[in-house]
Amino acid sequence: MNTADAGDRAYRVTVAAMAMVVPLLLLLVSVEVVRAGWPALHRFGIAFFTRSAWDAVNGDFGAAPAVYGTIVSSILALVLATPLAVGSALFLSEFAPRWLQQPVAFLVDLLAAIPSVVYGLWGILVLIPWLRETVMPFLADTLKLGNTPLFSGPAYGNSMLAAGIILAIMILPYIAAVTREVLLAVPRSQREAALALGATRWEMIRDAVLPHARSGIIGGIILGLGRALGETMAVTMVIGNTHEISASLFSPGYTMASQIANEFSEATNDMHISALMAVGAGLFAITLVVNLLARWLVSRVAGERTA
Amino acid sequence: MVAGMTELAMGVTLRPQTGEHSAIALSDVRLETRGLDAFFGATRVVKDAALRVYDRQVTAIIGPSGCGKSTLLRCLNRMHETVVGARAEGEVLFSGTDVYSGGMSAVTVRRHIGMVFQRPTPFPTMSIRDNVAAGLKILPRADRPTRSGTDEIVEQALRRAALWEEVKDRLKQGAVMLSGGQQQRLCIARALATQPEVLLLDEPTASLDPTSTMRVEELVYELRADVAVVIVTHNMQQAARVSDRTAFMLAGELVEVGATSAIFTAPTDARTEAYITGRFG
Amino acid sequence: MTQSTAVVPGGRRVPRNVTRRRVVSAVMIVLTYLAAAAATLPLIFILANLLRQGVGSLHWHFFTSMPKPVGEEGGGMANAIAGTLMLITIASAIGLPIGIGAGLFLAEQRGTRVANVVRFLSDVLNGLPSIVVGIFAWQLLVRPFHHFSALAGGIALAVMMIPIVARTTEEMIRLVPVSLREAALALGYTRWRTSLSIVLRSALPGIVTGALVAVARIAGETAPLLFTAFGNQFWSTSPGQPIAALPLQIFSYAISPYDDWHAQAWAGALVLIALVLVISVSARFATRSRYGRGHD
Numbered sequence: 016m017n018t019a020d021a022g023d024r025a026y027r028v029t030v031a032a033m034a035m036v037v038p039l040l041l042l043l044v045s046v047e048v049v050r051a052g053w054p055a056l057h058r059f060g061i062a063f064f065t066r067s068a069w070d071a072v073n074g075d076f077g078a079a080p081a082v083y084g085t086i087v088s089s090i091l092a093l094v095l096a097t098p099l100a101v102g103s104a105l106f107l108s109e110f111a112p113r114w115l116q117q118p119v120a121f122l123v124d125l126l127a128a129i130p131s132v133v134y135g136l137w138g139i140l141v142l143i144p145w146l147r148e149t150v151m152p153f154l155a156d157t158l159k160l161g162n163t164p165l166f167s168g169p170a171y172g173n174s175m176l177a178a179g180i181i182l183a184i185m186i187l188p189y190i191a192a193v194t195r196e197v198l199l200a201v202p203r204s205q206r207e208a209a210l211a212l213g214a215t216r217w218e219m220i221r222d223a224v225l226p227h228a229r230s231g232i233i234g235g236i237i238l239g240l241g242r243a244l245g246e247t248m249a250v251t252m253v254i255g256n257t258h259e260i261s262a263s264l265f266s267p268g269y270t271m272a273s274q275i276a277n278e279f280s281e282a283t284n285d286m287h288i289s290a291l292m293a294v295g296a297g298l299f300a301i302t303l304v305v306n307l308l309a310r311w312l313v314s315r316v317a318g319e320r321t322a
Numbered sequence: 323m324v325a326g327m328t329e330l331a332m333g334v335t336l337r338p339q340t341g342e343h344s345a346i347a348l349s350d351v352r353l354e355t356r357g358l359d360a361f362f363g364a365t366r367v368v369k370d371a372a373l374r375v376y377d378r379q380v381t382a383i384i385g386p387s388g389c390g391k392s393t394l395l396r397c398l399n400r401m402h403e404t405v406v407g408a409r410a411e412g413e414v415l416f417s418g419t420d421v422y423s424g425g426m427s428a429v430t431v432r433r434h435i436g437m438v439f440q441r442p443t444p445f446p447t448m449s450i451r452d453n454v455a456a457g458l459k460i461l462p463r464a465d466r467p468t469r470s471g472t473d474e475i476v477e478q479a480l481r482r483a484a485l486w487e488e489v490k491d492r493l494k495q496g497a498v499m500l501s502g503g504q505q506q507r508l509c510i511a512r513a514l515a516t517q518p519e520v521l522l523l524d525e526p527t528a529s530l531d532p533t534s535t536m537r538v539e540e541l542v543y544e545l546r547a548d549v550a551v552v553i554v555t556h557n558m559q560q561a562a563r564v565s566d567r568t569a570f571m572l573a574g575e576l577v578e579v580g581a582t583s584a585i586f587t588a589p590t591d592a593r594t595e596a597y598i599t600g601r602f603g
Numbered sequence: 604m605t606q607s608t609a610v611v612p613g614g615r616r617v618p619r620n621v622t623r624r625r626v627v628s629a630v631m632i633v634l635t636y637l638a639a640a641a642a643t644l645p646l647i648f649i650l651a652n653l654l655r656q657g658v659g660s661l662h663w664h665f666f667t668s669m670p671k672p673v674g675e676e677g678g679g680m681a682n683a684i685a686g687t688l689m690l691i692t693i694a695s696a697i698g699l700p701i702g703i704g705a706g707l708f709l710a711e712q713r714g715t716r717v718a719n720v721v722r723f724l725s726d727v728l729n730g731l732p733s734i735v736v737g738i739f740a741w742q743l744l745v746r747p748f749h750h751f752s753a754l755a756g757g758i759a760l761a762v763m764m765i766p767i768v769a770r771t772t773e774e775m776i777r778l779v780p781v782s783l784r785e786a787a788l789a790l791g792y793t794r795w796r797t798s799l800s801i802v803l804r805s806a807l808p809g810i811v812t813g814a815l816v817a818v819a820r821i822a823g824e825t826a827p828l829l830f831t832a833f834g835n836q837f838w839s840t841s842p843g844q845p846i847a848a849l850p851l852q853i854f855s856y857a858i859s860p861y862d863d864w865h866a867q868a869w870a871g872a873l874v875l876i877a878l879v880l881v882i883s884v885s886a887r888f889a890t891r892s893r894y895g896r897g898h899d
Contacts, residue, residue, distance in 0.1 A: 020427060026795030030711070033704025034718075037725045037769065040762055044731065044739045051742045102638020110632055111639070122643040128879055129649065130823020131733075132850045133872045136857040137649050140656075140865055184645040191642065217628035245732025247826040248850075252858060272734045272826070279738065279830055295738045299731065306730035404788055406714075433791035443786035447804045457790040512790065 052293030069258040076290035084268035089243040091179030100190035108198040127188040135252030147172035164262040173255035176264040181249045186239035193235025197228040234312030241305040247272040271298040350377035352550040358412035369574040380551040382565035390574040399435035400428040436513030437522040442505030444497035451493040457516040483511035503534025523553040570594045657873030660866035682838045686847035693757025698764030706772020729766035733826040741830040753846035756832025760821040771813025775806040815886035825850035
């Protein structure tokens with residue numbers, strides 16, 4: 016009799032202990048990463064994230080170019096991915112013939128299954144040559160955009176533009192999936208009411224569907240942003256890894272993740288490692304805030320469905 | 323048998339209650355509640371219940387939905403307390419021992435007092451045979467039957483549940499392939515396999531079609547030969563058809579308990595009469 | 604645009620510019636078709652490249668040989684394939700039990716404050732950038748011991764698995780009807796037996812699917828391995844030593860300037876994708892339960 020109770024207690028304790036691993040891990044990550052980055056954070060203060068110096072020999076560090084590159088590449092990715100993701104989600108939820116829905120959704124979802132390093136490989140060997148030889152000359156010379164700050168400078172291929180495009184492809188399935196989900200959560204009655212009032216199909220979407228789904232879609236976009244900010248391998252392989260801030264999308268750059276990936280194994284002195292750890296801590300903090308924001312927005316619309 | 327079926331199908335005929343029968347039954351109180359209160363959080367849903375369950379009798383608990391009859395039933399085998407925030411106070415004497423404080427664990431209580439629910443609950447990952455044997459598998463090693471012993475018990479339990487002929491050729495198949503009525507009889511067989519002294523039935527026919535309902539009712543009537551049965555039902559005709567004694571519950575209170583014939587023909591409490599005659603509930 | 608608005612407050616219909624509104628609608632619908640087409644193009648391009656470049660460099664010795672220096676014919680990724688399988692095994696051995704246990708806890712304590720907090724933190728952990736997991740594992744498991752190890756890499760991958768497995772386990776257990784749990788308890792099952800041999804067992808196909816999805820996701824992870832498993836040009840299956848992994852090998856070959864190695868990287872990527880797809884497809888099959896779907 017008491018063995019039964021003992022068994023139950025052992026089970027409950029075991030399961031609870033396993034669940035406690037989750038908070039423990041998060042706590043460990045925060046503590047360990049911040050602690051390892053503390054020498055750099057302590058030395059340079061919050062200005063660490065706004066300084067541009069990166070001198071491993073003299074131990075002078077600032078993460079501004081990486082922060083800048085992280086933000087620019089992610090925003091570029093959003094600008095490129097959002098219309099395609101939302102458009103394809105609208106297609107799937109509103110217009111696609113039944114037989115086409117499954118295959119197209121499957122193909123888009125499959126993008127999320129491709130490992131980052133494979134995107135990087137494709138980026139280096141296919142995307143970058145194409146950008147260097149076709150897209151960049153076209154933008155700079157044919158469209159005469161070469162004199163605008165955004166598209167100036169030599170076309171190396173390895174660039175912020177390449178990083179933005181790769182990231183756009185990688186986050187597209189996430190935005191598309193969330194958007195599809197919230198569009199499906201829009202009640203039928205909303206659509207029918209609009210149609211009954213004589214709206215065209217597009218007007219129905221614009222006036223009835225999108226307003227209802229808006230904050231969910233924004234949540235999906237921000238979820239994609241969270242992915243883009245932390246994405247490492249593919250970006251490291253195509254961004255050029257240069258500690259510089261440049262307005263031109265043709266220039267190579269850095270993101271926080273790619274700077275860590277690129278320099279960590281070469282960092283020999285403690286302050287260099289600490290600076291990279293501090294970059295990691297900053298990245299952790301940014302993605303945390305962004306993911307929380309996304310979660311909140313999505314849960315507001317879709318409730319239990321996607322939260 | 324055939325006559326019995328007709329009676330059941332007619333639905334209203336009452337079982338004759340002989341004085342002799344009652345005399346035997348009274349001597350064998352299997353289960354008795356004393357001052358039993360059941361709570362969900364701060365809400366008291368069963369109030370001061372005093373109920374006796376006799377061997378070789380079917381005791382029915384009737385009453386309008388929400389009156390606490392299922393909760394009362396679930397207090398008898400300590401299933402009530404498995405719900406978060408639920409607790410029971412008072413005594414439930416099983417063969418004279420209080421199931422709450424008499425040194426019995428909930429698990430032991432439930433091994434001796436079987437239960438069948440409103441909806442059939444076959445274990446979907448198990449075959450028909452393994453479903454019936456499920457309660458045997460978890461017995462202490464000393465009490466666990468051998469493989470062939472288990473097969474024998476399974477057959478016996480299925481026969482008692484009047485399901486053997488229908489499933490004997492497909493014992494290895496999944497239990498979820500059975501029809502709803504068969505699934506419910508399977509659950510009864512599963513509960514019988516461990517030889518419980520009491521069988522609790524919580525609206526066992528609520529999700530069944532009329533034919534399956536009739537078969538289960540017939541079964542319940544036969545089961546009382548060797549097990550005390552308590553059945554909760556919102557169907558008064560069913561209570562009249564299958565039970566020897568009936569308890570009427572209203573708003574958490576046991577209003578009246580007595581021989582089924584008496585309750586349905588000459589209730590002493592005005593509220594019972596109002597319910598029986600269909601004035602509310 | 605605003606002129607053509609059909610729905611005005613009060614629900615009055617304004618039949619204005621009907622033709623123009625129809626055209627706008629048709630154009631926008633066509634644009635969503637184009638967006639859907641454009642969204643599927645990258646996948647088709649990438650898969651086409653992978654197949655064209657990968658199949659050509661994929662010989663049987665890719666699976667059986669060790670990497671060769673630049674310029675030498677042949678050579679393969681036998682050590683990286685073995686390494687990846689080993690890392691997956693370590694990660695699963697640690698991540699699956701913890702993830703499933705955490706999922707059981709979340710499902711059984713559903714609604715309590717602790718469960719809500721753990722669920723929330725699990726989602727936070729899931730959103731953690733993989734490179735941060737990498738430096739965390741390095742700080743905790745490599746730095747103090749002064750050398751890279753397969754174990755550190757496996758643990759880093761396990762950290763990524765746990766939240767995924769925990770959440771899918773919770774979802775799958777929630778799908779098991781409460782009545783089944785009650786039936787087991789009423790039969791005299793103890794709580795732990797009810798949880799493990801009835802509830803968990805019933806949810807198992809879904810949990811296996813979730814586990815396979817998690818494995819598929821970590822199989823291709825590179826960033827957590829950079830400073831933990833580190834990679835190894837030689838054969839090693841020792842958990843205490845640096846170990847090769849397919850993604851690491853693809854990475855180092857991809858950023859090299861040699862065509863030979865690029866070809867190897869394509870072949871490696873094809874094998875990696877095939878591995879991920881095989882795991883994902885088996886995940887679909889795992890959802891079919893033993894006795895099929897009957898009544899109810």
